[in-house]
Structure formats: C-alpha cells, structure tokens
Amino acid sequence: MFSLFNFLFDLFQSLYGMIKYFPADDIRQRIEQLIGILDMGHIDMDRITCVRSRGSSSRRIVARCHALPKIMQHALQRDAHYVIEVISERFDRLSDDVQVKTLIHELLHIPKSFGGGFRHHDYVCSRNVENMYRLYVNYPNINVREICKQQAVI
Numbered sequence: 001m002f003s004l005f006n007f008l009f010d011l012f013q014s015l016y017g018m019i020k021y022f023p024a025d026d027i028r029q030r031i032e033q034l035i036g037i038l039d040m041g042h043i044d045m046d047r048i049t050c051v052r053s054r055g056s057s058s059r060r061i062v063a064r065c066h067a068l069p070k071i072m073q074h075a076l077q078r079d080a081h082y083v084i085e086v087i088s089e090r091f092d093r094l095s096d097d098v099q100v101k102t103l104i105h106e107l108l109h110i111p112k113s114f115g116g117g118f119r120h121h122d123y124v125c126s127r128n129v130e131n132m133y134r135l136y137v138n139y140p141n142i143n144v145r146e147i148c149k150q151q152a153v154i
C-alpha cells in the first residue's frame with residue numbers, strides 16, 4: 001500500500017532514525033499456516049510475537065528473528081520467547097513467494113529445542129528454504145488436508 005502519509009512517514013523515520021513497532025497479525029496468520037504445513041510443531045505460537053517495524057536504519061535487512069536469551073530468561077524467570085520482525089519498507093514490497101521464503105528463513109532460525117538460541121546459516125540456507133518452500137507450494141499435503149478436514153467438521 002502506498003500513500004502520501006506512508007511516504008512522508010518513511011522519509012521522516014529514515015531522516016531521524018526512529019524505529020517504530022506495530023503488531024503484525026497478518027504475519028502471525030501466515031506463520032501459523034506455515035508451521036502447520038511444514039510440520040514445525042516445535043514452534044510454540046504462544047511464545048512467538050510478530051512485529052512489523054518502520055524506520056529501521058539497516059538498509060539491507062528484510063526480516064529478523066529475535067530471542068529472549070537464556071540469561072534473560074533466568075533473570076526474568078520467563079520461558080524462551082521469539083520475535084519475528086519484518087521491516088515494512090522492504091518486506092512489504094516483496095513478491096508473495098519471496099515473502100514466504102523470507103518467513104521460512106526466519107522460522108528455520110528457531111531450533112527444535114525452542115530454548116532461546118538460534119540455528120545458524122549453515123542450516124538456514126537457501127537449499128533448505130527452497131525445500132521447505134516446495135513443500136509449501138505443494139499444499140495441500142495429506143497432513144494439512146487432514147487438519148483442514150478436522151477443522152471443517154468442528
């Protein structure tokens with residue numbers, strides 16, 4: 001979406017380096033769908049927050065995955081929590097397929113242990129992202145069809 005307001009907002013943000021965060025329910029819904037389709041049951045959506053940011057000074061980053069580190073979990077007596085951030089100025093302009101690949105990339109950074117650490121780019125590589133993406137575009141697969149059927153019955 002483009003508007004004069006957005007244009008001026010972006011200009012202001014980039015001039016003054018102020019980053020603002022907004023809830024991203026659309027990203028959350030897409031991630032929920034991806035997790036179902038790609039069998040990523042280790043990702044606990046109760047401990048995932050999706051955020052859209054505007055005004056990031058980083059020029060190349062499209063999305064980021066953040067975690068509450070182990071020391072902070074201990075200090076705050078909290079379980080691990082992850083944040084998927086999309087940088088509006090760049091992410092929102094991407095084509096649908098690249099957006100999906102970007103979200104898959106960020107989700108792959110979350111390890112099976114869901115402990116507050118990250119999987120690195122030896123695993124989170126374009127080959128694994130492409131493999132996952134192929135699974136996604138071949139939706140509906142058997143598992144997903146079963147899930148949808150169950151939901152339809154309810």
Ligand SMILES: [Zn+2]
Binds near residue numbers: 105109121124
């Ligand atoms: Zn990455």
